[in-house]
Amino acid sequence: MVVLLVDALGWELAARTPGFAAMLPERRRLETILGFSSGALPTLFTGRMPAEHGRWLMYRRARRGTPFAGFGALALLPPRLQRSWKLSRLLARAVRARGVRGYFDLYDVPRPLLAAFDLAERDDIFAPGGLPGDSLWDALERSNTRWRGWNWRTSEAGSLAALERALESSQEDFLFCYTAGLDALLHREGSRGAGVRARLAAYDAWLDRLARAAARRGEELWLYLLSDHGMVDVTSTVDVMGRLGGLAARWPREYLPFFDSTMARFWWRGAGARDAVRTALADLPGGRWLDDAELEWAGARFARHDYGEDVWLLDPGALMVPSFMGARPVAAMHGYDAAHPDMAALLWSNRPVPAEVTHLRDVRGFLERELGALGAEAA
Ligand SMILES: [Zn+2]
Numbered sequence: 546m547v548v549l550l551v552d553a554l555g556w557e558l559a560a561r562t563p564g565f566a567a568m569l570p571e572r573r574r575l576e577t578i579l580g581f582s583s584g585a586l587p588t589l590f591t592g593r594m595p596a597e598h599g600r601w602l603m604y605r606r607a608r609r610g611t612p613f614a615g616f617g618a619l620a621l622l623p624p625r626l627q628r629s630w631k632l633s634r635l636l637a638r639a640v641r642a643r644g645v646r647g648y649f650d651l652y653d654v655p656r657p658l659l660a661a662f663d664l665a666e667r668d669d670i671f672a673p674g675g676l677p678g679d680s681l682w683d684a685l686e687r688s689n690t691r692w693r694g695w696n697w698r699t700s701e702a703g704s705l706a707a708l709e710r711a712l713e714s715s716q717e718d719f720l721f722c723y724t725a726g727l728d729a730l731l732h733r734e735g736s737r738g739a740g741v742r743a744r745l746a747a748y749d750a751w752l753d754r755l756a757r758a759a760a761r762r763g764e765e766l767w768l769y770l771l772s773d774h775g776m777v778d779v780t781s782t783v784d785v786m787g788r789l790g791g792l793a794a795r796w797p798r799e800y801l802p803f804f805d806s807t808m809a810r811f812w813w814r815g816a817g818a819r820d821a822v823r824t825a826l827a828d829l830p831g832g833r834w835l836d837d838a839e840l841e842w843a844g845a846r847f848a849r850h851d852y853g854e855d856v857w858l859l860d861p862g863a864l865m866v867p868s869f870m871g872a873r874p875v876a877a878m879h880g881y882d883a884a885h886p887d888m889a890a891l892l893w894s895n896r897p898v899p900a901e902v903t904h905l906r907d908v909r910g911f912l913e914r915e916l917g918a919l920g921a922e923a924a
Pocket of ligand 1: 729
């Protein structure tokens with residue numbers, strides 16, 4: 546079994562690319578979750594929704610024991626120094642030295658404000674024990690499956706080449722590779738970019754080589770091409786921070802905000818600030834407030850409001866500029882309403898995909914059943 550998980554490979558993009566992954570005729574569109582890979586990948590690997598596994602967005606409110614403890618003192622530095630690249634590298638190293646092994650980026654989060662936040666992903670989510678509760682990796686370990694995986698910790702080219710070599714030597718029954726190369730290209734170029742097309746052609750050629758090599762050895766290869774979400778081309782920008790800057794209520798004194806690229810999240814210190822901010826953004830075109838029912842439906846209603854007491858979500862195609870993620874617009878983004886067609890993920894295979902597999906949370910169970918079928922065939 547070989548699983549290639551391509552971050553941001555949307556159903557729409559893959560389906561409209563002529564000839565792409567022709568060796569995988571079993572094609573299923575997967576509903577994704579509201580949010581980013583930081584929530585979507587845990588849902589893929591655990592089969593549970595964000596509110597159940599606890600992971601939604603990269604940054605959440607600190608309770609106790611944040612890896613950014615003490616960063617508040619950075620407010621004493623001149624603003625230019627706070628934003629310097631050298632300091633960022635130093636801070637990232639300090640965070641890793643405090644035991645964070647997950648994926649994170651400090652982006653443009655105001656450095657002193659980091660102390661109020663925590664990273665949801667502290668451990669390696671691609672390894673046994675790296676996710677809350679039980680995951681696909683824990684199941685692999687329990688069933689004594691011989692397996693290997695690659696993820697963002699190694700380069701995409703290196704990972705794909707290593708997986709190809711591992712397949713030659715036939716030591717493992719399950720090979721897995723996660724890559725975020727296409728995600729980065731899509732952000733930069735948009736879905737019609739030349740680099741995007743070239744990368745899809747490269748994945749196609751790689752899958753083809755794998756299938757041919759296995760056929761030459763007389764092996765049956767079960768191939769699964771998987772993604773966590775799609776990508777929406779950016780058509781407008783929304784200046785949320787500018788709008789809030791004009792209010793009498795100021796952050797971080799009267800409320801604590803976090804500005805993701807498609808969501809503004811808030812923790813309130815008083816009712817006055819909440820009313821002012823809610824009114825100001827209700828009038829701002831390009832987004833809307835999510836209510837509890839909607840968050841509940843999206844599987845992202847957290848009882849303790851770890852990710853915000855109120856969430857303002859941008860419309861698909863609108864990008865928050867500036868945000869804590871960056872000051873400049875990008876060509877495409879995700880993290881929108883999961884119902885938008887371009888947000889849908891996919892599972893393509895040369896194995897039948899049962900009708901009940903329609904959502905990210907169905908994938909883990911499906912792969913485990915496939916592993917079971919594989920074991921039964923070998924025995
Ligand atoms: Zn992305």
